[in-house]
Amino acid sequence: MPFGKVLKNILNIVSKNKVLFILIFIAAVLRLYQLDKLTIFLSDQGRDAIIVERILTFKNFPLIGAPTSIGQVFLGPFYYYLIAPFLFIFQFNPAGMAYGVAFLSLIGIVLSYLAVKKKLGKLTAIFFTLLVVFSFTQIEFSRFSWNPNLLPIFSFASLYFFYKSLTTKNYFTSFIFGALLSFSIQLHYLAIFLFIPLGILFLESLIKDKHKILILKNIFVTALSFILFSSTLILFDLRHGFLNSKNFLKLFSQKELVSNSSFFSRFSDTVQAFINHIFKTDLNQNGAIAVLLIFIVLYFLLFKKNNAGLFLKINFYAVCLYLLSFSLLSSARHPHYFASIYYSFFLILGYLLSNLFKLQRVKYIIPVLFLIIYIFLNAKNYYFFKNADPYWSQINQAKRVANSLSKEIGNKPFNFATWPISFGEDNFLYFLELKGQIAANREKLEITDQMFVLCKEEPCLVINSPSWNISMFGKAKIDKIWDFEGIKIYKLIHEK
Structure with missing residues (x-):
């Protein structure tokens, strides 16, 4: 194919997706600027680099991944194999792994935009992507190598393919869903809380749908896929007397995770941390709960009015039930502990903003003002624009x-x-x-x-x-x- 024709095709694609390319350019700047100078390289990153280097030099092929900070429960090895090519490309410079995370994050943003655009329209996709692109928490996740940092993308992809599995009843999408769910849990065990909304919505679909046998066949394919891609971890557990499973169960008897404080107190802490991580504010518990309640009320008003569909419902359930489930624990509320639901929250919020944007009485004033405040609050934390000495x-x-x-x-x-x-x-x-x-x-x-x-x-x-x-x-x-x-x-x- 002549070069001129290739260039023409590229320009044609760009002209049809101008907004996406502008957003991805901004996202790339925020995630890559001075990355090699400022990326985190501490003991966790060094440990991962050692393991990946041994994979690349054929010294060792691990069956397990990194241990959790509490309880020494091992994750799966998926992250090591995913990030290994980037260490090789950068000739064993550990900055390569950070660039790998940034690159995969950008790919994830593009694919998420396309998925949201297909299901909920271009305007919702734009608002959703704006929220992701300028989120300091998401930017920070993209600027260093660590297994939970890619969880927002993989958990969102899991929910998307769960939706596809329910609606298409296709074996291939069910297989991909099982794989993505396995990868998500291998990135961080808190992704296991996604089983609750997934289980509820699966049962609801099974009860309402006439094609029950087909649904059961698809969930069987999902289970086989999940087991296949988790097989190394399962094999490790079998060889070591279910050590990992026992340590996982012990977690829930440790004081770091379980306390006698009231559920409402823990729920308030959870919501406060989640809202503050997203908006980079310092709201008190009452303020954070008020924000969440407004979010929920607007969702139900618009969902009932527009019949938004199953994909939105899945993500809404994921956010609400994850927050409730996480509130059962008394551990710290670090930003990465909410990685499973950031994109889901941005999806619902993007949908709300796009609908407000369409209202005649509101027009664009409230959504645009909201975005300006949101970007301002997050941009205050963009430390990487300061000069850094390599x-x-x-x-x-x-x-x-x-x-x-x-x-x-x-x-x-x-x-x-x-x-x-x-x-x-x-x-x-x-x-x-x-x-x-x-x-x-x-x-x-x-x-x-x-x-x-x-x-x-x-x-x-x-x-x-x-x-x-x-x-x-x-x-x-x-x-x-x-x-x-x-x-x-x-x-x-x-x-x-």
Whole structure:
């Protein structure tokens, strides 16, 4: 095909989707600007980079993913394999994984726009995409590598294919739905709360629909797909006496997750956190609940008037039932804990704004004013527009620290630890591993003749340390101390 014809086709596509291309351009700037300088590269990212590097070099193919912060319940390995090509493309520079998340987020925005446009119209799709594009929480998710960061896209896609499965009763869409649901739960276990709205709407469909056998066949295909794409995690559990399942069940007896506070108190906390994460405000509980109530009332008024359909209903159920389900827990309300329902909330809100936009009495005043305030509140947090010195990027600093250590380690085996433990270590170990210097495995109680301890917080308790990561080395003495860019590095050897 001649180049001129290709260019003409591209320009034709762009001219038909001008708004989408403008929004994606803005989204790309907000997600990619100074990304390599400002992306997070701490212990979690270092751990993932080590595992992905071992996949790419055929050293190890994990059956499990990252452990949860509470309870040591392992996720599935989906994220590692999804992000691996980007580390390879960037020649093992860990910034590649962050760029991978940003790229996949942009693809997710495009596909979500097209899905919403098809089901609810162009105006709703534009409002929905505007909310996603300028959301600081969504931007932040897109600017560093971490398994929950892609959950908004995968959970929304799961709900879309659930809708397709119910309406088309097609085996292929049911299979894709099962796969996406598996991927969502592998990104974060809180996505399991989506089973509640999905289960209710499935039963409702089964009761009302005449083609019950066909619906049951499709849900069987979904179940097979879910099991297939979760098989590595299931296999791990079978091989280890259902360790993961037992740890998951134990979570609900721990004080971090379950408390004696009232359900209404936890629900108020949940709604307050969710609304504040979306609008980047500091509303009190009453204000946040008022916002949610307005949201619900407007939805029912417009849903009844316009008969908006099943897709909207699925997402509305997802938001409301997720908030209720999450309120059963007493854990912190971090932004990523709501990742399963952000896009669903934006969809409902976009639908409400588009309908207000059409009203003769309102015209565009309220929706446009709302968007201006929304963008202003979120834009105040766009830290990445400030000048950043690449020298002090977390990736470059971890690399320099590793280079300093590498000279002292030499070709000898070594143990490694940090003080305090929360300081983390895998971001440094990743660059050492690229040099072929792999720390002894303390989980297997491997002890060498030297240990290196990085201390970030005084007093540096490296001798007779309360940290098992350090004390497991045995009776030790300090052989050498040096400072490097605000980190005190200790070399320990055994005391004879």
